[in-house]
Amino acid sequence: MSYLIASSLEEALTSLRDGSGKARAVAGATDLYLQEMPYGLVDLSFLKETTVIEEKEGLMSLGAAVTHALAASSPLVLSRARALAEGCAAIGSPQIRNIGTIGGNVINAAPAADAAVALVGLGAKAELVDINRETRTEAVENLYWTHNRSLVDSSKEIMVRFLIKPCLAGEGSAFTRFAARRALALPMVNAAARVKLEKGFVKEVRLVAAPARPAPTRLLKTEELVIGRPVNGETISMVEKAVAEEIEVRGSLLRCSARYRQHLVGVLVASALKTAATRAGTSGKAGD
Amino acid sequence: METYTDPAESLLMVLREKLGLYGTKAGCGKGECGVCTVLLDDRAVNSCLVPVGKVQGRKVETIENLSRGGKVHPIQEKFVEKGAVQCGFCTPGMVMSAYALLKENPRPNPDQVRVAISGNLCRCSGYKQIEEAIMLAADKLKD
């Protein structure tokens, strides 16, 4: 087995190409190490491109190999993309957050992965480059093939960074989850919301929940109902009902029954919306 | 330290089987229990999940590094004083999580202590004495 700690993106792409499908990109290895290990690994944890968090020309850029711990404590993420900081802070344990990454969380493609749900809630796009140096940019929710399978082929393609429109004045975001314990427990349901208010009324909104389908699921019908309304008690009750009608969740022997999950999903999406709207209302110039 | 091994081997197995450092314990092997906690570049990680190839040229600290000149570290001292050790199997991992916390945040509050040890399971204690021992160690280290 070979293990390369890549010192440049170029070197990483060249070794993936030389690996002819037998080498694979890796970041924290918290998922990959528990699966079948490939013949060669190309570690992306130390590249500038994959580890930087910055805001440039009105867009936030977060390296795909940013760890959950880093994203959860970054002042930029906390002020401009709070849902992601909250999603990352909920993952596993300190040990897992110190090494597991946001890109790995998306590519592992677990249906209720916390960082992935927050990223889809924020409307993040991923920038990828393949061994032929071709780049593409995709909405995160479009990177899922089926349950636990990503459309990203990590033997040929590297996810470099996520691009997120920062939450500015009048905008807010939030993430919520419910699990049996506060640490080391996958969520029964998780949800994220992003909202833009104008004079107290919803101008733009994104509502996302999981697990329902392979990718974190956008609740387009509920979003439509919310547009133009104030986020008050009536809207929140309406969202709870509308979500439970729009999305169909399954029960899990390990985590919870379908009925309970169906109830939870409405409650959690509504709660994320409420928090996001509160943040939007108090955001002033500083973002959420 | 230098050793020759398969880079896919876990850091945990290399520490124990190749380097003879048995202080770091082997438990679930899946990141769920925390007994294998070590510091990688000053941050707590589960050594059972780290392929050793990742560790080339980086700093790894294990429980063996905590005592100095035959004297145990203040965290270890307070664990003993508080009776935070029963069977002791979780203890090296707990101590390393506490050590990582105090390196980053020398004055934690009880909530921060709870988060810091939330990846470490203990089957014997109720966690209370462990929490208290870490708070006392923080006090002692401040002086």
Ligand SMILES: Cc1cc2nc3c(=O)[nH]c(=O)nc-3n(C[C@H](O)[C@H](O)[C@H](O)COP(=O)(O)OP(=O)(O)OC[C@H]3O[C@@H](n4cnc5c(N)ncnc54)[C@H](O)[C@@H]3O)c2cc1C
């Ligand atoms: C004990 C435990 C608890 C956990 N709890 C949670 C939890 O509560 N919530 C949650 O959401 N997740 C949880 N996880 C899952 C896991 O930690 C995350 O999915 C993690 O974010 C994966 O990131 P990584 O860097 O470790 O990925 P890796 O294991 O390095 O990679 C995962 C996959 O992505 C590919 N890959 C990684 N980075 C790139 C890249 N930049 N370009 C191309 N391909 C890439 C790899 O080839 C691999 O297929 C837990 C895991 C463990 C072991």
Ligand code: FES
């Ligand atoms: S043995 Fe590593 S976490 Fe359990």
Ligand code: FES
């Ligand atoms: S003292 Fe026995 S597991 Fe913690």
